[in-house]
Amino acid sequence: MTLKLDSREVDGVTVVNCQGRIVFGEESFHLRDYLKQVLASSRKLILNFSGVSYIDSGGLGTLVGVYSSARSAGADIKLTGLGQRLRDVLQITKLVTVFEVYDNEPQAIAAFQRGAA
């Protein structure tokens, strides 16, 4: 397993730190199960990808899958800490139009607060 996940609470928002590679298989299943668990108790989620070195097509599929089911359950996921490669992938696949992407964590948290106000 090359993906480590941990989470913490910041101003009512759950920030999940991802560390390693998000590839289809053990890693993507781990990510899905972990996020499902977090989403059971939290509706505001930030995924911090600054520790993610690589995400493959399968990992991206998992991410979109979790994102769509979270949205339909009334939860919201924002992304931050994207490396250039992941930005490129989201650009090519036009998933930038689907995910909300922020340059850093405080901006993402602020966006949640604006939404709540």
Added chain:
Amino acid sequence: MAFSSSGSGSDSGGSSSGLFPTLIFVQGNEQRTINLDHSPYSVGRKVDKDLVIADPRVSRDHALIVSENGVFFVVDQGSKHGTFVNGERVQRQKLERNDRLEFGVRDVAYVIFHPLHMQSSNTAREFLSQISGIHISTETTDLEKLTLFLEAARKLNTIGVLDEIFVTLLDATLKLTRAERGYVFMKNEDGNLRLAAGRNSKGEPLLDDKTISHSILDETLKSNSEFVITDTSQSLDLAGRQSIVAYDLRTVICIPLRKPQVQATRDAQGGATGSGEVMGALYVDSRFASRDISSVSNEILQAIAIEAASLIENARLVQTEEAARRYQQELSIAAGIQQRLMAVTIPEVPFARLAGRNLSCKEIGGDFFDAVNTEDGLAIVLADVSGKGVSAALLASTLQGMIYSQLTARMPLVEIVTAVNRFFTHKHIGEKYATVIVARIHPDGELEYVNCGHVPPLLVSNQSVNRPTHGNLPVGLLKDATYESDRCRMKPGDRLVLVTDGVTEAENARGDFFEDSRLEIVAAKSHSLEDIFTAVADFCSGTPLSDDCTVVDLLYTG
């Protein structure tokens, strides 16, 4: 000895080869082989039947197949639509090999009784018939008998046919113990004992019947210890056991078959009993108190049980390997289908030249390209399904079929990808999606294309490369995704180059990617897709590809 009577070609009915007669049950395209291992064997629509045929024309209690002294009969149970043997309606009919049985439904579902071609290999019995020629004198010591048995066991180790092993085991045990009949029971998945083989001392197959002492069997399994009674009448605590009383069983031997311990060697097994998990039981009995049986020592019976268990385990391993080999075979069939789907017949058109090539890193992958020529122009598709292996290949084939048929029907490109996306998201393929690029070039040079999350195409004109930023979401990810197409006009000599991300993400030993920049340089200079593959190969310099690479090159000639 028993062996001389078996294996001849004149057998009929149930008393023929190896173990139980087989039933081949055919329903639609499916075919199942069933061992007729007990009697009566019930057929009907009710779920508790041995053979359940879920068809309204089959009665709930339709028919029974019964064995009487080794001869099999089918008996209709007052069914509404009748029981048929070789096309004739019957009430009760003796079964011959190859008979065709039909229950209510005609043609759709039928059973073939014990087909002749189902003869299993006779290697084991041939071998045993050789050793059966050896006369075992009454003076033969236990040790000699054991040696004989072990000899047989070792030879059999190479055969690996479970049924043959059961028969051989029983024949050898009956020969050693001189008991009347013997059975091997094996535990199935839910822990219940199922009859695996039954033989009498004449070498005839036996079915499960009520005269077997199941209470002794159960006890053997529960206590996990040998159960040997040489004279039941002397054993007071057995007086109450139903079958022993009812059938006057005087001698019963029941030995648990334990899974051999992995580390145990043949030498170490010697006389010690293993403590492995119980797989089943070997059961022999006689209706007379046999002095012969008592002359066989307990050690020999234990040795038999240990050897038998290790034989069975070996045979099971062989069968598992066989299953794995078949699975591999299926995979290579799937790969073959995939290869044929990938073998695109490129249409000849006067206004353009098309070439495409796929380099698979694995046996089967998720890349495909296709080309269809219609009156609207030449359409090309390049797609990359996420993930690898069989699931990706399956999805790729479905995708290819859907797109191909819609292109042939001259559907607008945007409608095609919208329909495909709707199909895949509706079916919840489960986080699997595809990046697709569909393009159609009209004879006048008008190019329309839809990019769904794919690596942007390269438009090469006068050695300069344009990468349009147009794009949409991949198909299969979000059900409410909308798609748009982009258009441009190609001049004679212009080229459209499509690649999958296996090309741009080809890695060298340092972990660098081939990248779009290198791709653009080679695409601008080259006139064939072979140059692109050469450039990728040079760049990787021996580092194996981690993803499929597909390149499609369209030259508009005007």
